[in-house]
């Protein structure tokens with residue numbers, strides 16, 4: 335395990351497709367021992383960046399080191415140190431789940447005994463033992479996602495890249511994914527994960543890198559985002575429940591320019607800053623709406639995401 339430097343160090347990375355500048359000078363550091371989230375709207379450049387980091391797409395300019403190795407000069411060493419789970423990946427459908435993992439253990443040149451032990455460990459970790467003998471094509475989407483993550487971990491990588499890993503997973507699998515990623519970070523692995531499911535990232539990630547139009551536009555620790563205060567230009571959606579929903583709706587309708595969506599026994603309102611939310615709560619209490627819940631949806635990360643994309647909507 336490399337303990338100095340960072341798992342990923344990218345500087346001024348550019349990549350163009352025809353007339354589209356997908357990456358316009360990305361600087362990114364992914365430290366060991368942490369989960370870093372890569373968050374941005376559709377088309378921001380996340381997948382393009384992940385492909386560059388995974389040595390699968392050559393950048394036009396800039397410098398990228400993964401686990402201390404240059405992606406252009408030393409792609410073999412990068413791949414040896416890197417676990418990669420793309421958002422859509424091929425499966426060798428007629429192999430069984432166990433054969434599939436054993437194939438990758440061979441590809442990473444693990445000796446037979448170590449490979450078999452590792453495959454069994456991963457089948458257990460991802461609750462796939464009872465499917466070990468089944469062909470991959472009969473697995474459900476969520477089971478395939480779990481197998482894909484197991485595949486990425488076969489060679490015990492020190493840097494892990496995951497593009498939308500939670501899509502298709504049920505709540506239990508997602509909770510397990512969270513525990514597995516936290517466990518890998520605790521073991522010193524540098525994890526970079528992209529996702530649109532912001533509430534989940536808040537539980538998984540230590541820090542978030544916001545990307546938009548091919549550039550990094552913000553970096554925050556989760557602790558910073560949790561503490562976004564009234565002086566921060568970030569507005570989020572708030573979920574309100576009240577024992578008198580009729581009074582709640584009356585107050586919301588009486589406030590000019592407020593965007594509200596009714597929900598069972600309450601409403602979602604926003605985007606609102608913390609200051610505006612505090613004013614609204616005071617008005618609801620004064621009107622005796624009997625408020626039992628008033629909370630931000632998605633928390634600080636959603637607020638930061640909405641602030642980043644607000645100008646475009």
Ligand SMILES: Nc1ncnc2c1ncn2[C@@H]1O[C@H](COP(=O)(O)OP(=O)(O)OP(=O)(O)O)[C@@H](O)[C@H]1O
Nearest residue numbers: 351354355356374375376377378379380381382383
């Ligand atoms: N092979 C390609 N050929 C042409 N344009 C491409 C190619 N790959 C990506 N692009 C363009 O580059 C930009 C960034 O795309 P990218 O897939 O990296 O975004 P993303 O952030 O992963 O988006 P999403 O959240 O929708 O997956 C987009 O404008 C996209 O159309």
